[in-house]
Amino acid sequence: MRTISGHHLARALGDWSRADASGPAYVRLASAVRMLIFDGRLPLEARLPGERELATALGVSRTTVTAAYDLLRDSGYARSRQGSGTRTTLPETGGTDPAGGYFAPFAPDGSAVVDLAHAAPEAPLQALNEAHAAATEQLPRFLTSSGYNVFGLPELRRAVADRFTARGLPTTPEQIFIASGAQHAFSMVLSLLVHPGDRVLIDHPTYPNAIDAIHRAAARAVPVALTDDGWDIEAFAASVRQTAPNLAYLVPDFNNPTGHLADDDVRRALAIPLRRGRTLTVVDETLAELPLGPADGEPPAPFATYVDNGLTITIGTMSKTLWGGLRVGWIRAEASIIRRLAAVRASFDISSPVLNQLIAVELLKRADDVLATRREDIRTRRDALMAAMGQALPEWRARTPCGGLVLWYDIGAPVSTRLVTEVERYGIRLAAGPRFGIDGAFERRLRLPYSLPVETLRHAVPIIARAYAAVADSTGHVTDGLGDLVA
Ligand SMILES: Cc1ncc(COP(=O)(O)O)c(C=O)c1O
The missing domain is CATH 3.40.640.10 (Type I PLP-dependent aspartate aminotransferase-like (Major domain))
Incomplete structure (x- = not known):
C-alpha cells in the first residue's frame, strides 16, 4: 500500500482552496482530493496523510481536514480502518451527494457524461x-x-x-x-x-x-x-x-x-x-x-x-x-x-x-478505405472544435495539429484542475493538464480531444467556457472579454 505524505498531497492539490469560492473550505478540499483520485494522480488504496500532517502542509485548521476526510468517506471516496489510516477508494454505486449537489459522480454506466477525457472515436x-x-x-x-x-x-x-x-x-x-x-x-x-x-x-x-x-x-x-x-x-x-x-x-x-x-x-x-x-x-x-x-x-x-x-x-x-x-x-x-x-x-x-x-x-x-473516410471525419471535427473554441474562448491558444486527435490549449492561467472539477458538475469529463506531466506541471494547459461528433463538441464548448468564467471569476484570473462568453 502506498502512503502519501502531507507534502506530496499538498503539492498535488496546488491552489485547491480557490476551487469553488462559493463552498466551504472542507468541501473544496474534499472535491480537489476526489479530482486527484478520478484522474489517477492519487492511486486507489493509497494511504492519505494523517489529518494533523495534512493540515500543517496546507496551512489550514485540523477541523477542515477532518471534515474533508469525513465528506470523502461519506461519499465513498475514502475509507478508514483502525490502525491503517484513511485510504482512497471509489464508491461502489457512484457515490452519494452529501454536499448538496457538489458531488456529481459519473453514472456507473457512463451515461449522461460527455467523455472528453479519452481521445478515441466510435467504431466505423x-x-x-x-x-x-x-x-x-x-x-x-x-x-x-x-x-x-x-x-x-x-x-x-x-x-x-x-x-x-x-x-x-x-x-x-x-x-x-x-x-x-x-x-x-x-x-x-x-x-x-x-x-x-x-x-x-x-x-x-x-x-x-x-x-x-x-x-x-x-x-x-x-x-x-x-x-x-x-x-x-x-x-x-x-x-x-x-x-x-x-x-x-x-x-x-x-x-x-x-x-x-x-x-x-x-x-x-x-x-x-x-x-x-x-x-x-x-x-x-x-x-x-x-x-x-x-x-x-x-x-x-x-x-x-x-x-x-x-x-x-x-x-x-x-x-x-x-x-x-x-x-x-x-x-x-x-x-x-x-x-x-x-x-x-x-x-x-x-x-x-x-x-x-x-x-x-x-x-x-479494409483499413485504407476506412481510414480515408475516418480522417476526413476527424479533420471536420478538429476544424469544428477549433472554430467553436475560437468563438467561445478566443484568448485560449492552441496550435492546429496536423494529425492525431487532440488540441493542447494554453488556457492563460494555472487553473486546469479547477476547471476540470467545475466542468464535471455539468456532465463533461476532461483530463486536466497535469495528468500529462510529472510534478504538477501543465496547470496552464488543457487537452481537448476532437474525437467525438461535431454536435457533441459544439454542445461541450459553451459549457467549458462558462465553467472557465466561473473559475476565473473565483480566482481573480480574469481575462479580457470574459463577460461576453457567458451565455
Ligand atoms: C499515445 C497513446 N498510447 C497508447 C494509448 C492506449 O491505446 P490502447 O487503447 O490501444 O491501449 C493511447 C490512447 O489514448 C495513446 O494516445
Missing part, C-alpha cells in the same frame, strides 16, 4: 459489422484448439507485419507480438525490460497512462521538455548523455497531447544520441496513421527506420484508427525480444481473444 459501423460477420464465419476452425495463442494469431501477425512493410519498414511476422492494445503492450515491455529504480526518458508532456505504467514498474520518469515547436534536439541529446536512461519512451507521431509530429530530420537527429547511448527505445505509434493535413508531403518514415532494429521497440494499436473496443494492439521488435515477451505475457492475460483478432485481420484488409 459498416466496416466493423462486415468484419465481424467474416470473422464469425472463420471462428469454427479455431474451436477445436484451446484458443490460447500467446504471440497472437499467425494471420494477424502477418497482416500487421505487412502493414509495417508497406509503410517502408520491412517486417516479418516473427517480429510481431499481438497485445490487447498499446497500453497493454507498453506495460508488458516495461515488465520485461525495466527494473525498480531504472530511468525511463519521456517526452514532457506525454501520454498519462504511460507515466502511470512507468511508476507502477517502480521506475523513474526522466522528462525532456517538448517546446512549442516539438523536440529540442540538444536538450534531448544532453539528457540521454547525462542520465543514461535504461529505456526511452517516445510518441513522435502526433504526440499525445501536443500533436507534434517529428519529421524525418528530427527523427534522424533524435536517433543519434539513442544509438550512441545504446538506449532501448519504445516508440508509441498509436496515432501514426491519423495524419490530417494540411498536407506536408509524404509522412515521415517509421522511427525504427533510424535506429538499429535491436534498439527500437515499436508499439501500435487499432484503438484510434479503427476501434478502441476491440482491444487489439501490437509490438514490433527483434524476434528475440518477441520470444521473451511470451514469458511475460503469461502473468498478464495469457492471450488475446480469438474473435477480436479475426475481426482485426478483416478490418486491416
Whole structure:
C-alpha cells in the first residue's frame, strides 16, 4: 500500500482552496482530493496523510481536514480502518451527494457524461459489422484448439507485419507480438525490460497512462521538455548523455497531447544520441496513421527506420484508427525480444481473444478505405472544435495539429484542475493538464480531444467556457472579454 505524505498531497492539490469560492473550505478540499483520485494522480488504496500532517502542509485548521476526510468517506471516496489510516477508494454505486449537489459522480454506466477525457472515436459501423460477420464465419476452425495463442494469431501477425512493410519498414511476422492494445503492450515491455529504480526518458508532456505504467514498474520518469515547436534536439541529446536512461519512451507521431509530429530530420537527429547511448527505445505509434493535413508531403518514415532494429521497440494499436473496443494492439521488435515477451505475457492475460483478432485481420484488409473516410471525419471535427473554441474562448491558444486527435490549449492561467472539477458538475469529463506531466506541471494547459461528433463538441464548448468564467471569476484570473462568453 502506498502512503502519501502531507507534502506530496499538498503539492498535488496546488491552489485547491480557490476551487469553488462559493463552498466551504472542507468541501473544496474534499472535491480537489476526489479530482486527484478520478484522474489517477492519487492511486486507489493509497494511504492519505494523517489529518494533523495534512493540515500543517496546507496551512489550514485540523477541523477542515477532518471534515474533508469525513465528506470523502461519506461519499465513498475514502475509507478508514483502525490502525491503517484513511485510504482512497471509489464508491461502489457512484457515490452519494452529501454536499448538496457538489458531488456529481459519473453514472456507473457512463451515461449522461460527455467523455472528453479519452481521445478515441466510435467504431466505423459498416466496416466493423462486415468484419465481424467474416470473422464469425472463420471462428469454427479455431474451436477445436484451446484458443490460447500467446504471440497472437499467425494471420494477424502477418497482416500487421505487412502493414509495417508497406509503410517502408520491412517486417516479418516473427517480429510481431499481438497485445490487447498499446497500453497493454507498453506495460508488458516495461515488465520485461525495466527494473525498480531504472530511468525511463519521456517526452514532457506525454501520454498519462504511460507515466502511470512507468511508476507502477517502480521506475523513474526522466522528462525532456517538448517546446512549442516539438523536440529540442540538444536538450534531448544532453539528457540521454547525462542520465543514461535504461529505456526511452517516445510518441513522435502526433504526440499525445501536443500533436507534434517529428519529421524525418528530427527523427534522424533524435536517433543519434539513442544509438550512441545504446538506449532501448519504445516508440508509441498509436496515432501514426491519423495524419490530417494540411498536407506536408509524404509522412515521415517509421522511427525504427533510424535506429538499429535491436534498439527500437515499436508499439501500435487499432484503438484510434479503427476501434478502441476491440482491444487489439501490437509490438514490433527483434524476434528475440518477441520470444521473451511470451514469458511475460503469461502473468498478464495469457492471450488475446480469438474473435477480436479475426475481426482485426478483416478490418486491416479494409483499413485504407476506412481510414480515408475516418480522417476526413476527424479533420471536420478538429476544424469544428477549433472554430467553436475560437468563438467561445478566443484568448485560449492552441496550435492546429496536423494529425492525431487532440488540441493542447494554453488556457492563460494555472487553473486546469479547477476547471476540470467545475466542468464535471455539468456532465463533461476532461483530463486536466497535469495528468500529462510529472510534478504538477501543465496547470496552464488543457487537452481537448476532437474525437467525438461535431454536435457533441459544439454542445461541450459553451459549457467549458462558462465553467472557465466561473473559475476565473473565483480566482481573480480574469481575462479580457470574459463577460461576453457567458451565455
Ligand atoms: C499515445 C497513446 N498510447 C497508447 C494509448 C492506449 O491505446 P490502447 O487503447 O490501444 O491501449 C493511447 C490512447 O489514448 C495513446 O494516445
